[in-house]
Amino acid sequence: MNNIVTEMSGAASVQNKPAVNKAPIFTAKNVDVYYGAKQALDKINLDIPRNKVTSLIGPSGCGKSTFLRCLNRMNDLVDICRVEGDIQLEGQDIYAPEVDVVALRQHVGMVFQKPNPFPKSIYDNIAYGPRIHGLTSSKSELDDIVEWSLQRAGLWKEVSDRLQEPGTGLSGGQQQRLCIARAIAVRPEVILMDEPCSALDPIATATIEELIDELREKFTIVIVTHSMQQAARVSQRTAFFHLGNLVETGATKTLFTSPEDERTQNYITGRIG
Ligand SMILES: Nc1ncnc2c1ncn2[C@@H]1O[C@H](COP(=O)(O)OP(=O)(O)OP(=O)(O)O)[C@@H](O)[C@H]1O
Numbered sequence: 001m002n003n004i005v006t007e008m009s010g011a012a013s014v015q016n017k018p019a020v021n022k023a024p025i026f027t028a029k030n031v032d033v034y035y036g037a038k039q040a041l042d043k044i045n046l047d048i049p050r051n052k053v054t055s056l057i058g059p060s061g062c063g064k065s066t067f068l069r070c071l072n073r074m075n076d077l078v079d080i081c082r083v084e085g086d087i088q089l090e091g092q093d094i095y096a097p098e099v100d101v102v103a104l105r106q107h108v109g110m111v112f113q114k115p116n117p118f119p120k121s122i123y124d125n126i127a128y129g130p131r132i133h134g135l136t137s138s139k140s141e142l143d144d145i146v147e148w149s150l151q152r153a154g155l156w157k158e159v160s161d162r163l164q165e166p167g168t169g170l171s172g173g174q175q176q177r178l179c180i181a182r183a184i185a186v187r188p189e190v191i192l193m194d195e196p197c198s199a200l201d202p203i204a205t206a207t208i209e210e211l212i213d214e215l216r217e218k219f220t221i222v223i224v225t226h227s228m229q230q231a232a233r234v235s236q237r238t239a240f241f242h243l244g245n246l247v248e249t250g251a252t253k254t255l256f257t258s259p260e261d262e263r264t265q266n267y268i269t270g271r272i273g
Pocket residue numbers: 035040058059060061062063064065066067078
């Protein structure tokens with residue numbers, strides 16, 4: 001990986017990725033998170049495998065989003081939030097004081113629950129990140145990134161003839177794909193998705209789920225979802241959280257068919273949550 005301590009070119013990092021690298025992209029060890037005096041996560045140990053989709057599931061308030069937000073230091077934006085323990089991205093401590101958080105968030109992008117396009121044109125929504133990170137040196141390179149990102153997000157055909165129109169004029173599902181295109185435009189290695197389909201109808205949800213499956217060829221995805229069906233459809237690994245604890249993690253199929261812990265069993269059969 002390019003160094004998150006210094007300036008880097010994300011474009012190279014994806015293209016130069018070795019064909020097979022079995023080491024986890026993220027390792028989290030003994031992660032505790034507090035909001036003021038209240039502890040939200042307790043000694044979380046979780047590896048995130050690369051080029052796979054990992055789902056974080058569990059009842060409301062169990063800490064899924066809190067853990068997700070630890071992975072690109074979004075919790076830094078919450079004054080009362082304190083993160084302890086060790087989280088490494090490609091072997092680098094992302095909480096080390098010398099880490100450039102802007103560079104970290106280029107490597108670890110995020111897609112939110114509600115589509116949140118900038119009040120700008122479709123083109124500028126995508127071009128914004130590459131411009132501020134200095135990833136291109138010419139207009140034609142920027143045009144290529146915009147097209148590549150929209151292609152990968154499965155939106156190009158629908159918007160190629162109206163790139164100068166506002167992103168906010170698209171449908172909800174299209175807006176979410178625009179946000180995914182915006183996230184991948186800066187060539188992150190990891191994309192964090194916090195309930196990306198919860199504001200979408202079933203057809204738009206199915207489109208995003210197909211997209212997630214395609215994206216894992218190039219990116220690692222961590223998704224928080226309330227839907228066990230969605231976790232089963234899109235992810236290869238699943239982690240089950242309960243009351244701030246990571247109860248169980250494993251291959252999605254195994255976790256849903258033969259969970260080891262009674263709390264997981266109760267959750268997947270609808271007895272808790
Ligand atoms: N900004 C905040 N300030 C104070 N407490 C917070 C904050 N964000 C989350 N919490 C608390 O931390 C705990 C975990 O919340 P979190 O949002 O991570 O859970 P979650 O599993 O993602 O829930 P949900 O599925 O409802 O989104 C909850 O008790 C919540 O109230």
